[in-house]
Amino acid sequence: MASRADNIASTLSLANFSKATELKNRMWFTIGALIVFRFLSFIPLPGVNPLILQSLYKQTQGGILDIFNTFSGGSLERMSLIALGVMPYITASIVVQLAASLHPALASLKKDGESGRKKLNQYTRYGAVLLTAIQGWFVASGLEAYGASSGLQAVVQPGMVFRVSAVISLIGGTMFLLWLGEQITSRGIGNGTSLIIMAGIVAQMPTFISNLFEGGRSGAISGFVIFGLIALLVAMILTICFMERASRRLLVQYPKRASQNGMMQADRSHLPLKLNTAGVIPPIFASSLLLLPLTISQFAGNSVSPDSKLGSAIVTLNQYLAHGKPVYMLLYAAGILFFSFFYTAVVFNPEETADNLKRNGGFIPGIRPGKNTATYLDYVLTRITVIGAIYLTIVCVVPEWVIAQTGMKLFFAGGTSLLIVVNVTVDTITQIQSHLLAHQYGDLIKKAKLKGRLR
Numbered sequence: 001m002a003s004r005a006d007n008i009a010s011t012l013s014l015a016n017f018s019k020a021t022e023l024k025n026r027m028w029f030t031i032g033a034l035i036v037f038r039f040l041s042f043i044p045l046p047g048v049n050p051l052i053l054q055s056l057y058k059q060t061q062g063g064i065l066d067i068f069n070t071f072s073g074g075s076l077e078r079m080s081l082i083a084l085g086v087m088p089y090i091t092a093s094i095v096v097q098l099a100a101s102l103h104p105a106l107a108s109l110k111k112d113g114e115s116g117r118k119k120l121n122q123y124t125r126y127g128a129v130l131l132t133a134i135q136g137w138f139v140a141s142g143l144e145a146y147g148a149s150s151g152l153q154a155v156v157q158p159g160m161v162f163r164v165s166a167v168i169s170l171i172g173g174t175m176f177l178l179w180l181g182e183q184i185t186s187r188g189i190g191n192g193t194s195l196i197i198m199a200g201i202v203a204q205m206p207t208f209i210s211n212l213f214e215g216g217r218s219g220a221i222s223g224f225v226i227f228g229l230i231a232l233l234v235a236m237i238l239t240i241c242f243m244e245r246a247s248r249r250l251l252v253q254y255p256k257r258a259s260q261n262g263m264m265q266a267d268r269s270h271l272p273l274k275l276n277t278a279g280v281i282p283p284i285f286a287s288s289l290l291l292l293p294l295t296i297s298q299f300a301g302n303s304v305s306p307d308s309k310l311g312s313a314i315v316t317l318n319q320y321l322a323h324g325k326p327v328y329m330l331l332y333a334a335g336i337l338f339f340s341f342f343y344t345a346v347v348f349n350p351e352e353t354a355d356n357l358k359r360n361g362g363f364i365p366g367i368r369p370g371k372n373t374a375t376y377l378d379y380v381l382t383r384i385t386v387i388g389a390i391y392l393t394i395v396c397v398v399p400e401w402v403i404a405q406t407g408m409k410l411f412f413a414g415g416t417s418l419l420i421v422v423n424v425t426v427d428t429i430t431q432i433q434s435h436l437l438a439h440q441y442g443d444l445i446k447k448a449k450l451k452g453r454l455r
Helices: 002-010 014-018 021-040 050-059 065-071 087-102 104-110 114-145 160-187 192-202 205-218 223-245 281-303 309-320 326-347 350-359 371-406 416-454
Strands: 247-258 264-274
Touching: 021 160, 021 192, 021 416, 087 104, 087 114, 087 160, 087 326, 104 114, 114 160, 160 192, 192 416, 205 223, 223 371, 223 416, 247 371, 264 371, 281 326, 281 371, 281 416, 326 371, 350 371, 371 416
Parallel strands: none
Antiparallel strands: 247 264
């Protein structure tokens, strides 16, 4: 059966798209929704001066704002209606997942099936609204304070009215993106929220490519460096594709059951444990924690004299935690390693998995059900997580080293952006193949019924 499915999957081609009407409609809907997302990224908040905002972003480059700006497709740099993107929702989702693993009441919701999942999603949306309101208030306050010492004013008419309108606009923009992501998930192809993040990252690729080749044309960048960067990009994509699909498959056996012909057969299946169970969360956490002090120091540096003790401390902090510095890369690697194990322990519970296997009558050959199975799962998961953590560290730290050596800012700086792009692309292609395979099976069934009627 597996070989037959592999043969059918191998025969899928672009020619089948013309016959799969539903798939084409889903793909066109997805493309249209992403175009709407890109249009919104160019609509600025009411009451702000876009020219001064460019100076604001250049002043705070290198901090945590770079991460938000990358994931929002440059919306934060332009301070658009969707400047915060879906990052408040992602943060709220992570907080709810952590709380569900620690709080008994929320942990019980995870076991309630679909109803419990809907309640957790609702809590996540409430958290996203709260975080957007808090972040929007600080963004509005920061815009009002920016340029006051130099006589410039980023906000046309600062005051409470502007702050409230900015918070309401940002909440509306973020909630609209969440609704748009849900529509893509239900009526389009792939995960809507992930596709919106990927679209924001990919939107900055033309700028990177044009800057790269413009530097080569002007002689600022040698041809060897350009070739090396392209080779590095291809190697990282291949590595990510291989490692994200890699898993340790544990054999699970079930008791013998009576089949249709009266024979007793033992069912077998596999429990896949991914090498990178934590996904892209470890580099996001690590970079956010490292860049948060840098961002605070940059904002505070405007009102602090460089000659004072606090000013000298801020300058020293900026020097050590700058991109490409040895201290930053060392702490970045340590943070990725730590959060890889931490978040894996949050999203995968060996005891719960062992209990589910025992409840369904399954067991791992050679391992007693219950506590021994949980201990074995934890043993295997810990060792494969070592490989996954090292892989994440290499993929994320190598671009930082390249930036330090070449002085170029890569669009996949830190490796997090490239991880997201490759993962979302692979998942989307897998869903497209599933739709084509289902369409091909449907055609085979129709042909079989037609032949049966003719006979």
